[in-house]
Amino acid sequence: MFDVVTQAPDSRARTGVIITPHGTIATPAFIPVGTRATVKAVLPETMAELGAQALLANAYHLYLQPGADLIDEAGGLGAFMNWPGPTFTDSGGFQVLSLGAGFKKTLAMDAQRVTSDDVIAPGKDRLARVDDDGVTFKSHIDGSTHRFTPEVSMRIQHQLGADIIFAFDELTTLMNTRGYQEDSLRRTQAWAMRCVTEHRRLSAERAGKPRQALFGVVQGAQYEDLRRKAAQDLVPLGFDGFGIGGAIEKENLGAITAWVTDELPDDKPRHLLGIGEPEDLFTAIESGCDTFDCVNPSRVARTSRLYTRTGTFNLKVAANKRDFGPIDPECDCYTCGHYSRAYLHHLYKTGEYVASTLGTIHNERFIVSLVDRIRASLADGTYADVKADFLARYRRRPPAPQT
Template structure:
């Protein structure tokens, strides 16, 4: 592995904290950290064309390895995920573990629930539990009761991720449910460690075989739920292994996030990048950065755009509300995104979404709604990317905490 293939450098640190600003160098370009990774599940970000992707200074995209594994040969022939997607940027794929586990016990993301919601999610998961079987070899799963079982292994995860050709790939890990016992989390952590070793072995083998292909950074994924000793064990075990970086995941209540990140990032090698899986709320990003995370991903900015939610420095608004129907303002005054600099005001976007005149055809209604969603998506993704850029600048300038306090006070007033 050489400098121009994959590496990480630290440019500045937050005094008395784990946070830092840096650069992840990849074969398809640099990622300036902290940074928000845009989610393009099927190798394309919904309602965000490549030109707009670059217009809002997006630098990196993460895609769903499980879904793309079905067309990994096609992606490989196209020259890898960066070219295939059309975004021509650094790319990340996950291991496929979340989708496999979602047929069984794993929620696999950070969640914040009351007891009633936890019980409901647990009930839904229990009904699906019989569709997957976790073994030491891997996970046997089926999409529905009529399907035959398929074995999903760490080696297979490495195989299709190498074909897809993302700059950063994730090791196969076992996700646990927020309702799983301490004992089961211990078993799952042991399996994840074993699978991590198998992923590294297969990764090194495939890297040697694929001579001439750009180097792919392999990230180990840390689990351990909300248990301090298990999280620290995961950090020690995986931190001692030859990974290029680390992903931090798991199912736990959001309030536990600061502690979990501090536990693991106090132990993980400082010289390697860390990715926090599945979070993009501003307070979570600030917590993540302060406690040593470098990149973040989440579907929220694009998913919430499809429901009319617009991000602003004064808090989120729902542009579908009637009070915005005649509003001549941009989505957020002072925003430099392509949407806010265009002719589309709050009022115009409100009308595109609601279509109340009754004179348009079904095709026109669909088209107008798509235009509105594209506009909001562009704005929301730009908003979060700009936040991470400003956080980066605050670290380099030495005023991270002042910037954090002022920003959050205004946003969550």
């Protein structure tokens, strides 16, 4: 399923190939997120044209709408959304944090550091309750109650039919106590064992379906001993690969991912969950991660925040009103080849839907092509030069335009 092609000297960074029933993924690779079986505002065909090798969707959201059984009947996630390439689905574990505690991932990292065993974001209602058997969710759509267990998550992900699926885990916040983190890790390990058992049972039951690879998820917050133990405990269970999860402070990203990859086998792929900002990609790759997913490129594009070689900027500011150049003159995306900053400024200011489409095309292409460039540089030995050149320019942000 996975072959290491190039191992960088004096670094954990590497290139490789993940083989799936729906195609291969050359790694390192950025996997764009289509939470509800769509990258918002962009056609699947467009995602293929801009170079995406695979897409990731969310099991929890697809379970609520339109239902995993319907997608199974349609022939699986790829057939349902007209995406011919490899697909990933996450397990629903993130919703334990985002719905259970009311935090988004960055909020959890930025919030005041008050540790507790029962963390809840200010002004939020708890929509999920965790126990040793699983999680009871209250739907954010209609308030109905649902139950997720490792077995339920496996059944849903088998019905969705993604090539790579993840074991059900609990994602904690950085405000939880050390004691709670230890209890959560024990719970996640027990759930991982149950996922392996159920995955094998369902694979045999659905033997006519394409084989799905199951990844275990390493948690442990910011504690080195917990991270290393989590990885060590997962390895003997026979997973096809591993995800690295959790709310990770940016300054600790490299250290935490390195702790984990040190404990994982070299012949299994490693996926870093929820990381996709340009500077973070270099850190993750150097720590030995092979694939990454993040909703940010599409999410921030919808707010008019766009990536360029010299940093990000907001297209709504007045300085762009009469700028007839592209977003980034070095970008080869369709948006940069056909539309000006002035036109996009107009679209964003007037709230036209196509603004999100054109902005997302650019941002997704920017990240995908950056990782493609990194992968090529690892193969030809020019990685250090590529990194130095990119970061020197990206961090040299121009003065903010006056509004």
